[in-house]
Structure formats: structure tokens, C-alpha cells
Amino acid sequence: xxxxxxxxxxxxxxxxxxxxxxxxxxxxxxxxxxxxxxxxxxxxxxxxxxxxxxxxxxxxxxxxxxxxxxxxxxxxxxxxxxxxxxxxxxxxxxxxxxxxxxxxxxxxxxxxxxxxxxxxxxxxxxxxxxxxxxxxxxxxxxxxxxxxxxxxxxxxxxxxxxxxxxxxxxxxxxxxxxxxxxxxxxxxxxxxxxxxxxxxxxxxxxxxxxxxxxxxxxxxxxxxxxxxxxxxxxxxxxxxxxxxxxxxxxxxxxxxxxxxxxxxxxxxxxxxxxxxxxxxxxxxxxxxxxxxxxxxxxxxxxxxxxxxxxxxxxxxxxxxxxxxxxxxxxxxxxxxxxxxxxxxxxxxxxxxxxxxxxxxxxxxxxxxxxxxxxxxxxxxxxxxxxxxxxxxxxxxxxxxxxxxxx
Numbered sequence: 001x002x003x004x005x006x007x008x009x010x011x012x013x014x015x016x017x018x019x020x021x022x023x024x025x026x027x028x029x030x031x032x033x034x035x036x037x038x039x040x041x042x043x044x045x046x047x048x049x050x051x052x053x054x055x056x057x058x059x060x061x062x063x064x065x066x067x068x069x070x071x072x073x074x075x076x077x078x079x080x081x082x083x084x085x086x087x088x089x090x091x092x093x094x095x096x097x098x099x100x101x102x103x104x105x106x107x108x109x110x111x112x113x114x115x116x117x118x119x120x121x122x123x124x125x126x127x128x129x130x131x132x133x134x135x136x137x138x139x140x141x142x143x144x145x146x147x148x149x150x151x152x153x154x155x156x157x158x159x160x161x162x163x164x165x166x167x168x169x170x171x172x173x174x175x176x177x178x179x180x181x182x183x184x185x186x187x188x189x190x191x192x193x194x195x196x197x198x199x200x201x202x203x204x205x206x207x208x209x210x211x212x213x214x215x216x217x218x219x220x221x222x223x224x225x226x227x228x229x230x231x232x233x234x235x236x237x238x239x240x241x242x243x244x245x246x247x248x249x250x251x252x253x254x255x256x257x258x259x260x261x262x263x264x265x266x267x268x269x270x271x272x273x274x275x276x277x278x279x280x281x282x283x284x285x286x287x288x289x290x291x292x293x294x295x296x297x298x299x300x301x302x303x304x305x306x307x308x309x310x311x312x313x314x315x316x317x318x319x320x321x322x323x324x325x326x327x328x329x330x331x332x333x334x335x336x337x338x339x340x341x342x343x344x345x346x347x348x349x350x351x352x353x354x355x356x357x358x359x360x361x362x363x364x365x366x367x368x369x370x371x372x373x374x375x376x377x378x379x380x381x382x383x384x385x386x387x388x389x390x391x392x393x394x395x396x397x398x399x400x401x402x403x404x405x406x
Contacts (some may be wrong), residue, residue: 009136010190016131017140019189020124020146023085023100026182027092028148030175031061031115032155035234036256037163037171040249047105055362060109061095061116062354063203063229069351069388070207073344074120081127081193081340085186092179100172107155116351122344128304128340129331130194139275139329148323152230153260153316159252180370191396206338210345215333218391219326220346224353226322229291229377231357232316233298238369245305259309264318270321281392284325288388291318292381294375 009017038058041049078082092115099111107364125144132140162171209217241247241255298311327346334342364372 005288009139013132013140016191018127018129019185019191019357020131020140021143023185023190024124024144025147025151025179026185027089027120028159029151029155030092030178033159033162033175033196034058034168035251036156036159036238037168037249039120039235039239041135041168042105045102045105047110050105051235052359053109053365054107054116055358055360056111056364057105058111058235058289058362059231059355059358060112061356062295062351063118064113064116065121066348066355069122069348070119070341070344073126073340073342073347074206074342076123076126077338077340081123082131082186082255083191084123085120085127086124086183088120089117089179089183090200091115091177093183093320096172096176096179097150099167100176115175116137119347119351121347121350125327125331125343125347126340127190127193130336130344131191134332135220137328137331141331141388143326144324144327147201150260150264152319153256153263156256156260160249160252176267181338181397183365185231193324206341210334210338210342213333214391216330216342216345218387219330220349221344221387222322223326223351225380226319227350227353227359228318229295229380231354232361232373234378235358235361235365236373237298241305241308245308247305255305255309255312259312259316263320266317267320271315271324274321274325281383282327283321284384285388285392287318287321287325288385290314291322292385294318295378295381314316326348 035058039054042054042057047053072088095111095114095117097111098114102108125141128140128144159171163176166174185358238249238252241252242249242315246254247255261275270283270287273282293313296314298308306381307336313370327343328341330346331339360376361373364376
């Protein structure tokens with residue numbers, strides 16, 4: 001690796017960023033592909049007329065991730081990043097196969113639970129931090145965050161078309177193939193992980209330090225809220241576009257594609273402004289505010305396709321910026337030997353948000369209506385905005401301290 005003073009990203013850092021982003025992308029694409037179509041598909045299978053079970057099926061993978069993210073992160077600190085990543089991807093392949101063979105919604109839920117048991121997000125993110133220097137870490141995290149946002153957006157475009165050709169079973173088989181591709185990248189493309197310091201032997205003390213760290217917990221609350229809102233939106237949005245907008249599922253890409261392209265055009269200069277222009281607090285706070293601003297407009301105008309494109313563009317801008325900035329900051333707050341554990345806690349809260357967003361969204365939709373889901377999303381975003389304004393985050397430090405500090 002070049003000297004710390006070098007401003008250029010090294011070939012090894014570029015290779016790490018591209019390959020780890022691809023692993024994240026392949027795995028997340030497999031998880032996201034069902035979101036735009038499953039709510040429409042569910043009534044065609046046994047048990048799929050219950051929207052609570054539909055929400056559970058969409059977010060069930062996050063349930064097992066909730067319990068396993070910290071363990072996988074800490075295991076990667078002790079046993080190495082790559083072995084943990086490969087084990088998790090193998091579990092994901094098995095879960096995809098179970099869901100592909102399912103004829104009842106309970107079996108799909110079981111498959112999604114097994115998919116989620118491969119909780120590798122913390123290990124992948126920690127490996128990305130291991131392989132990059134501080135001055136390039138936000139760029140790498142932005143690449144990973146962008147890959148997640150891109151796959152989320154791509155799934156919105158591709159899933160309706162795939163569903164029309166191969167059906168839901170074919171989509172699940174495709175997710176298994178994508179995970180196998182991620183395993184190949186891990187083995188043959190990702191650079192070797194550097195030696196890390198021995199993981200602490202008293203894991204209870206590490207977790208206690210992380211959970212008492214106010215800046216970390218603010219970021220953890222942020223990722224919880226971001227993914228809570230994301231999943232609640234996709235419980236209702238595809239059906240709303242179909243019902244109120246009059247657009248068949250196979251044509252929903254006409255809404256998602258322009259929103260995604262416009263959002264990425266804005267997201268890149270915003271990240272540069274935050275990192276190089278010293279506007280970290282401004283960009284972060286503005287993104288949370290934009291997320292709150294989107295909610296009432298999106299649900300009020302779901303019947304107008306072009307206004308829906310506009311509101312979704314705003315959503316993707318906020319989502320992509322926040323998805324990139326938050327893990328980068330965490331990786332620069334904590335020291336290397338507990339990085340996997342800290343990111344494990346972060347990804348656990350992300351998983352809790354995904355699961356509760358899906359489950360609560362399905363429950364609200366069953367007992368109330370789409371507008372009630374929108375109000376809940378808006379309230380969650382406003383609570384995050386209030387916390388961000390009351391307790392603003394400091395700009396990322398130049399280097400990680402020796403230990404996690406408040």
C-alpha cells in the first residue's frame with residue numbers, strides 16, 4: 001500500500017472497493033428482487049392473502065440477521081473476514097433454494113429466515129475498512145453504499161420484468177446463483193485481508209463500550225430508521241402504483257428507472273461536498289430532512305406517475321447519501337480490533353429496522369390503509385431529524401483512536 005500521505009487510491013484499494021461492492025451488490029440484489037413484486041404475487045400462493053404474513057416474508061431475513069450480525073462481526077475479528085463471509089454466503093444459497101421450492105407462504109418465510117442467517121454485512125464492511133486508508137474510506141464506503149442503492153434501484157426495474165418471465169420461483173433461484181457468484185469473488189478477486197490485532201477476550205466489555213458510545217448509537221438509530229422506512233414504503237408502494245396509478249407491474253420500471261438515474265447524478269457531488277468541502281454536517285442533516293420531506297408527498301401523489309417519480313428521486317438521493325456516510329464514519333470512530341463488532345451492532349440495528357418495517361407495515365396496512373403507513377414513515381423520519389438537529393454528529397476524524405471513545 002502507498003504511504004499514508006499519498007492522495008491517490010492504490011490499485012489494491014480500488015480492487016478491494018470494486019470487489020467488495022460487487023459482493024454486497026450480488027447479495028443485496030438477491031434480497032431486494034422480491035420487494036417490487038412479492039406483495040402482488042403473494043395472493044396467488046397459500047396463506048398469501050394475509051398482509052401481515054406478506055410483510056413477515058419480505059422482512060424475515062432481517063430477523064435472523066438481527067441476532068447474528070454481532071456474532072458474525074465478532075467472529076470475523078477472531079477467525080478472519082473471508083471465512084466468515086464464505087460461510088454466510090453458503091447459508092444464503094441454501095435459504096434461496098428453500099424459498100424457490102416453496103408453495104406456501106410459511107415455507108417462503110422459512111427460506112427468508114435461512115437467507116438472513118448468513119449475516120455477513122459487518123464482516124464485509126470491516127474488511128473494506130481493513131483494506132483502505134482513512135482518507136479513502138468514505139470513497140470505498142460510498143462505493144459499497146452506492147452498490148446497495150444501485151441494486152435496490154435495479155431490483156425495482158428488473159424484478160417486474162423477471163417476474164413476468166420466470167416467476168417468483170425463478171427469482172429465488174437467481175438469488176442463489178448470485179450468491180454463488182459472490183463466493184467466487186471472495187475467493188479469487190478480493191485482496192487478502194491484512195493481519196489484525198487479536199480480538200478482545202472479554203466480548204461483554206467490547207459490546208458495553210459500543211452500546212455506551214453516543215455517536216455510534218446515534219448512527220445506529222439512523223440506520224434503523226432508514227431501513228424501517230424503506231421496508232414500510234415497499235409494503236404499499238408497488239400496489240399503490242398499480243391500483244392508483246394504473247400501471248401494470250411489468251411497467252413499474254418506468255417509474256423507478258428515471259428516479260434512480262436522477263438520484264445518482266445528485267448523490268455523487270453531495271458525497272464529494274461532504275468529504276472534501278467540509279460540509280459533512282450540512283449534507284448529513286439535509287439528507288435526513290429530505291427523507292422526512294418525501295413521505296407526505298409520496299403517499300399523497302401515488303396516483304400521479306410523474307410526481308411519484310419526483311418523490312422517489314428525492315427518496316433515493318437521501319437513501320444513497322446516508323447509506324454511504326454512516327458506515328464510513330463508524331469505521332473511523334473505532335479501533336481496528338473491534339471494528340467488526342461495532343459494525344455488527346450497526347448492521348444489527350439495520351436488520352431490526354428492516355424486520356420491524358416489514359412487519360409493522362403489513363400490520364398497519366391490514367388494519368388501516370396506505371396513508372397510515374405514510375404517516376408512520378413520516379413520524380419515524382421526523383424523530384431522526386429531531387435527534388440529528390439536537391445532537392449533531394461531528395465530522396469524521398482523520399484517524400481512528402486507540403479505542404472506542406465517547
